[in-house]
Amino acid sequence: MIWAKYRNWLLLLVYVAFFLHVAIWHHWGYEGVGHLGFGELFATFRNGVVTAGTIFTILVFTHAIFFGGLFCGWFCHWGITQDLAAGIMRRFGIKPRMTQLNSKIIPWVWFLIIIAQVVLYWIFTGFPTELSFNPSATPVWSGVPRSILLICMTTLASGFILIFLFGERAFCRSICTFRLWFSWFEKIAPHKVRQTRECQSCSNECTTSCPMGVQVAEEVKILGHVKNQECVKCHICIGACPHAVLKTSFRKNEFHKDGEQIVPPAALSTSISWLQTAAAVIVLVLFGFELGGNISLSLGFIAGFILIHTWRSRRISSIEAAIAALILTGMYFRNDMNDLTSLAKGLVAIAVFLLAARNLDFNRGFEFISSKARDSKVPAAMLGIVVMVAIFLGARETHNSIMFHQANAAKNSNDLNKFVSIMEGCAGAHMNPANAYFDLANAQLALTMYEKAADNFQKSLELSFNERAADSILEKMFILGRFQECLHISEWLIKHSPDIPRFRIAAGNALIQLGRLDEAQKSFAETAERFPQSHDALIALGEVKVSAGKSEEGLQHLEKAHEIAPASASYHLASLYRRLNRREEAEKYYSEAVSADPDNMNLQIEQGQNLAEQQKFRPAIKIWENALEKAPTLIDARQLIEAAKFELQKRRDAILGK
Ligand code: SF4
Ligand code: SF4
Structure with a gap:
């Protein structure tokens, strides 16, 4: 079959x-x-x-x-x-x-x-x-x-270009x-491509069809089976044989003979192989973590070949120039988003390569491979430099790897001081430097090294911007009361992402905490003007105006925010009206706020307090009792109910003249 x-x-x-x-x-x-x-x-x-x-x-x-x-x-x-x-x-x-x-x-x-x-x-x-x-x-x-x-570029480099060359x-x-591992197993595996009949006259179709470059015809004629460890049992040679002589089987037959596998001499000299390997190691160390090992090794391998071929022929062929241009362009845009346009770009890159490979002449290159590359020596100085660079980068990488292992061990044993002192020296060399700086900053935060932590958080964001990480950093700094650092990071974030109002609001909040009320007002006003649909900006502006004693202005901004996002602004309005002793208006907004966030017990406590402050004890008690039902451990509600009941009793006693 x-x-x-x-x-x-x-x-x-x-x-x-x-x-x-x-x-x-x-x-x-x-x-x-x-x-x-x-x-x-x-x-x-x-x-x-x-x-x-x-x-x-x-x-x-x-x-x-x-x-x-x-x-x-x-x-x-x-x-x-x-x-x-x-x-x-x-x-x-x-x-x-x-x-x-x-x-x-x-x-x-x-x-x-x-x-x-x-x-x-x-x-x-x-x-x-x-x-x-x-x-x-x-x-x-x-x-x-x-x-x-990047997947398309990997297919281009590790597939199309390598196959073309x-x-x-x-x-x-x-x-x-x-x-390499499979070839060790192939040596002992009994499953082989075997000869089942005498070979007849043919054009060695089995050998020419083999994608692994195995000398099938020679091995079969001498050994009665394919012994080469590179065989991948693809059956292509079996299908190519015009006389159906071959098949795979576990059992040795009468044609089987022991002997050495037949490996033709390599078409590239040892020094070219070394050059390509060293170039592959260089690309792997420099870009491997970002691009992946597969494409990095292929790119280095191809670059090593183009380097020596260009050196030998004293000119770069047009197809090699096209390959270099394609790869460099692809690498420049490698972080392109995952959408259909990036797939289209990848396919265009492959199509451009196919057109170049079909239409540009590379006969001299193939001639170089078939007639000169076997004996061609890479100039000693060139080989020496490339190998030295590869060794240097490899040694540096090994050193960094040891440092990261030590840092991880320190972190696992909760020795944050040691972790910080190691990472301060090598975070930038980590395979994911953004994460490394983030971890370092967190450790520094735990050790109260706030300024350094802020710097490293910023470095982490500079290397790999992530909105959620930025928010969490600002929140951490704010909760810890590090308003100066919070302001510092917010200012950087505003420069980096001028279209995100949240970062401007964070800067304004930090300014308020630092007592720089005027600057905060100015900052919120600019934000509200720039983002008229940002209810958060209007709320922040409203609140800061109220804090500055400009209640009416504050109310106007909050009302505007309420028009845009009633659920978010209602609490702020309720709270402000209550502070202004306009409790009936506050009542309306508390109701809105509670229906928007029914699980917020503090809100219900405040809603009840607003009613109680208007002597409306019964509805207040009802609200607190509801809250207590949902959260029986709510001590505040219990105390407030008792106090309200006491007031009601007092009122009753007064009526009865007790
Ligand atoms: S890439 Fe090739 S050699 Fe490697 S595991 Fe896959 S088929 Fe085998
Ligand atoms: S089975 Fe495939 S890899 Fe093995 S010798 Fe035949 S063609 Fe080559």
Whole structure:
């Protein structure tokens, strides 16, 4: 049976399942099965939490003991994306040329980074002492770039461009660290592509069709099976064989012979591979956290090649210039919002690349790869500089990583002084500096280092502005009575987001607390003028006018606010009328305020007090009794009821002449 013809359907199903999983989690809100990435296994080594991803990884690699790299041929979403890219390119008249990329330096570097992260974690935080099971501990889609444009750019770089330059599955063959692991399993797995009959005369279709660059015909003729550890059991060679000689099977047959796998020499010299690896490490360290490991490594790999090719040919080819321009433009807009326009931009970038690849001449580049790159040496000085930069950045990153582990350990043991002193030196180098500054500021706040906390809160907002975080920072500072810092941050926020009236109001409130009433009045007046529909601005202006003794003016502003948002302004009006001894008007607004916020017991207490102040004891008692029914522990209400009843009794006694 030729399974290869069903592969496209299965690949499609994998993507359907992939997006269904994302939709179930993020759209429909069922969070039973979390992220299914292989990295979850290493997270379990660190923290002892077994997630859905851990189970998935164990299942996949248990299966690999028998089936080797079959997962890569049939189930990996990234393998599928590359196959799709290759298919589109062929449809577009661009035939990917296979380049043997036998260097495994990048997968090893990536693998060692993962191992080092686990080891560092163990050193500073200790081994996990117990295992727990939480299938949804890591949200679905984590580890995938959030911006649609960035996903398209990743597909462009790690799919289309790599395939154009180096042939199908170039990412799998040169960058993916998981392929490295699968290749170890492939060595022991009994499931192989096997010869079932004598080969007949052909054009080695099996070899030329193999997306992994395996020398299928040679291996089959010499060994009777495909021994190459790069085989992903995609069945393409089986379908390509004109004499149907091949099939997969677990059992060795009469054609099986032992021997070494046949690996043709790499098409790129070792020094070019080193240059590309070092460039990949540089891009990974500089941009990896922002862009993701996949695209960073691919971009470095491509950049290393373009660098040496340009150096050797003393000119940059038009397609290389187009690739560079596309990537730089895409990276500039990488945080584009997730909407259909960013998808359209991403697709346009891919279309532009396809047009360039089809119409711009790159024959010299391919000639360089096929005839010169194998022996071409990268100038020692160039290689030395790039490798040194990579080592320096890698060492700096390792140092920072150690610092963050130490900081986390200090935080976990509640040693905030140590946490602050470490983070003050390295927060900016964190993979998420905005969060790092935010955490640092919170710790400084707890240690009453208010000014520094305010500065770091501001830095955090500068790096990644978030309205909700800004509100919570202002609220914290206000509650702690740090009005100067509150004013300082509000002023920055006003400059950053001049169209958000809330920040101006926060600045005005801070000014009031600092006793700068005139400035507060001016600030609120400007805000109310600039945002005539902002009831909050009108309320703030009304209140500050009242505080300045201008009650009538204050009332006018509050009435205006009431026209815009009755529910928000009614309490302020009620309270002001009560303060002005205009209790009947206050009564009307208290009723409105209570119906808008029926669970606010303080409001009901005040409403009753306003009535009691008008000698309307019975309705007041009724309101307080209602409040007591809802909140039986409301001591104020109980006392007020008793006092009102006492007044009523006094009145009765007076009437009866007692
Ligand atoms: S090599 Fe990596 S990217 Fe390629 S199919 Fe396998 S796991 Fe996926
Ligand atoms: S040898 Fe055949 S089954 Fe293995 S990767 Fe190549 S085409 Fe696919």
